[in-house]
Amino acid sequence: MDLHEKLEILAGAARYDVSCASSGTPREPTRQGFGTTVPSGVCHTFTEDGRCVSLLKVLFTNFCVFDCAYCANRASNDIPRASFTTGELVDLTIQFYQRNYIEGLFLSSGVLKSPDDTMERLIRVARTLRLNHGFRGYIHLKCIPGTSSALVREAGLLADRLSVNIELPSEGSLRHLAPDKCYAWILGPMESIRDAILRHQDERRTIRSSPLFAPAGQSTQLIVGATPERDYEILDLARKLYRSHHLKRVYYSAFIPVRRQDPRLPALQKPPLRRENRLYQSDWLMRLYGFQLEELLTPDRPDLDLTVDPKLAYAKRHPELFPVDLNRADYEEILRVPGIGLQSAKRIIAWRRERRIRLEHLHEIGLVVKRAMPFVCCAGMGGPTSRSADPEVANAYGKPSPAGGGHPSSPPPKLRNILIHDGTFDGLLTGVFQSYELGFQPDVVLRQGHFQCGLFDRCIHVISDPEKADRVWKRLFQMMGRRFPFILLCAFLSARNHADLEIFHAIRGAVRRQRGETDNGLADRMRKLESMSREVRREAHRMKGFVRFRKVTDDAQIALIAPKHNVLPLILDHFEKRFRDRKWMIVDTSRGYGYRFDTEVSHEVRIPPQLIEEAERSALLSEPYRDLWKQYYEAVNVPQRGNAALHLKMVPRRYWKYLPEKTGKKS
Known part of the structure; x- marks a missing residue:
């Protein structure tokens, strides 16, 4: 059996395992190894139902001595069987990782001879990756129920996360559908993982060089809808596991029938996906919302x-707790409002330190306004005429004052001060420096090549001066701290109009405030820039996963991207660390430039259109591991879970052009 067949069988067999996390552990590169992990995790693509794909998720083998009724790999099922060799799995992981298809490996298995024998095979793969190849990417190992505590300890020293699937919500259901298993076999390894994590954490408090043990913690998974347990019993079990075994996550998997005419299983027409979603929402409310x-x-x-x-249902059952005054309520009360998430609640607390929150601010803060409106109150929510009666609100919604008539008169032409820089951030900062040097206050800030001066315009062209730009940059750090300059840089990289002018005025406003002068518009301006910055940072994080390298030589590779914003400068550091042992180039085809890394430093290069066209043609050519990746992507999709709308939200069509798994797709 060739590798293509094995991958199709063993990736397809692992697709019902829900966990996709690659977060929770910061693993930096070393001189002896390659690769990194990102604490927040990275999704490299999404399945057709919107599930994150960040790891090569496969079984070592789908041969199994157990006969669990709900499992496609049970011993009595007549299906094609396959097993990887250690070398095949190691090679697949490294080749996929070097092309930036994955963050690492998720390895589970059917049970071959015994739990310990199978676990030893999984550990051998992880050990080969870590010790023989210096792999520092993410590894998630599934601990086989009934495996010994010694093997659990060895696995935890190699893996970032361990997990033991509890399978079903009660021991009675487990014995009914999986007579070869019992809760003791599952809870035993869970307890071994918990105890080892706590022991290693204590050791590292006194000896910093002590090895990490499963730094991303442990998780578990249970099937929903295969047995008669109610939602209360399922969530009560999850609560107990979080408390007693210190789990990071409990994953819920809607039951998908894999065996016909088994009287022990319910005859479902479709998987209970809505119920699965409600359980996840409730789980989040208990873990994160108090x-x-x-x-x-x-x-x-x-x-x-x-x-x-469930949050909306709670609010409807408790009308006495609402509406919540966003200008007075504490953080915990705000978190209970439907339509308000963790980040929105934090922004509300931050905003109201500077000003009263009004109705027109809610969209900007990030609330789901339609859902939240019945349960909150704030300034500007008086009545249907409050907008037109309040000039501030009327202006915020862009409506002309009634006294001004329907067509405001055009102002007469006036002399405009226009600052034109070379399109670099250094050029903009140089312009700020020269505005003080020349006593020049621009009305418009533009980039060279985007504007031609008019008759009534006074234009000043700025030539980038690194020394002057550096002085402004350092001054910003001194005045406002580290975060303020980074927000300005990200806003500069956005595709928004007038971003440069907003940045210019924000810097001058910060200087005025530092001098003890007032600037009433600085807070509003910074909120606009933070909104632009957030949009750019989100796309930058997304592009860390969507970059796809194609090997040109054994130690050199190229990737093409076309992001909405100019995020390439923000993702350079990520790839310089991750692929420090390789030469590579990332090209932004929509902006005609890229960065070339020579294993020491990155250099910006301009790319002629004809070379971009040639690279795009080459990217479509067949390549063995590219074809394997496309096959893997098809295998991990679960047709019964299809959700085209969510898939398009997670992978917008504008990114499909350079994603091999989406090449040729129409929906």
Whole structure:
């Protein structure tokens, strides 16, 4: 059996394992190894139902001595069987990683001879990657139920995360559908992982050189809908596991029938995906929003409402707690409002330190306004005429004052001061320096080549001066700290109009404030720039996963991207660390430039259009590991879970051109 067939079988067999996390551990590169991990995790693509694909998720083998009724790999099922060799898995992981297809490896397995024998095979793969090849990417190992504590300890020293699937919500259901297993086999390895994590954490407090043990923690998964347990029982089990075993996540997997005419299993027409989603929402409310299980469900009301999300259902059951005054309520009260997430709640607290929150601010803060409106109150929510009666609100919505008539008169032409720089951030900072030097206050800030001066314009052309730019940059750090200059840089890289002028005025406003003068517009201006910056940072994080390298030689590779914003400068450091042992080039085809890395430093290069066209043609050519990656992507999709709308949200069509797995796709 060739590698293509094995990958199709063993990736398809692993697709029902939900976990896709590659976060929770900062692993830096070393001189002896290659690769890194990102603490927040990176998604490299998304399946057709919107699930993140960040790891090469496969089984070592789908041969299994157990006969679990709910499992496609059970011993009695007549399916094609396959096993990887250690060398095949190691090679696949490294080749996919070097092309930036994945963050690392998620390895599970059917049970061959015994739990310990199977676990030893998984550990051998991880050991070969870590010790023989110096691989510092992410590794998630699935601990086989019933495996010994000694093997668990060895696995934890190699893997970033360990997990043991609890499978079903009660031991009675497990014995009914999986007679070869028991809860003791599952909870035993869980306890070994918990104890080892705590022991190593204690050791590292006194000896910093002590090895890490499963630094991303442990997780588990259970099937929803295969057995009669109610939602209250499922969430109660999750709560106990979080408390007693210190789990990072409990994953819920909607039951998908894989065996026909088994009287032990329910005859479902389709998987209970809505129920799975409501369980995830409730889990998040308990872990992150401070809700108690009894506030969501009780033994007398044991099932979640599938038509309403659990936070909204809670708000409707407790009208006495709402509306919440966004200008007075504490953080915990704000978190309980439907339509307000963790980041939005933090922004509300930050905003109201500077000014009263008004109705027109809610969109900018990030609330889901339609959902939140019935449960909040703030300034500007008086009545239907409040907008037109309040000039500030009317202006915020872009409506002319009634006194001004329907067509405001055009002002007469006037002399405009226009600052034109060379299009670099250094050029803009040089312009700020020269505005003080020349006593020049621009009305417009533009980039060279985007504007031609008019009759009534006074134009000043700025030539980038690194020394002057550096003085402005250092001054910003001294005045405002590290975050302020970074926000300005990200806003500069955005595709938004007038970003340069907003940055210019924000810098001058910060200088005025530092001198003790007032600048009433600085807070609003910084919020606009933060919004631009956030959009750029989000795309930069997304592009860390969407970059696809194609090997040109054994130690050199090239990738093409076409992001909405100019995010390439923000992702350079990520790839310089990750692929420091290789020469590579990333080209932004929409802007005609790129960066070339020579294993020491990156150099900016301009790319002629004809070379970009040639590179695009080469990117479409067949290549063995590119073809394997496309096959893997097809294998991990679960047709019963298809969700085209969510998929398009996670992977917008504008990125498809350079993603091999989406080449030729129409939807």
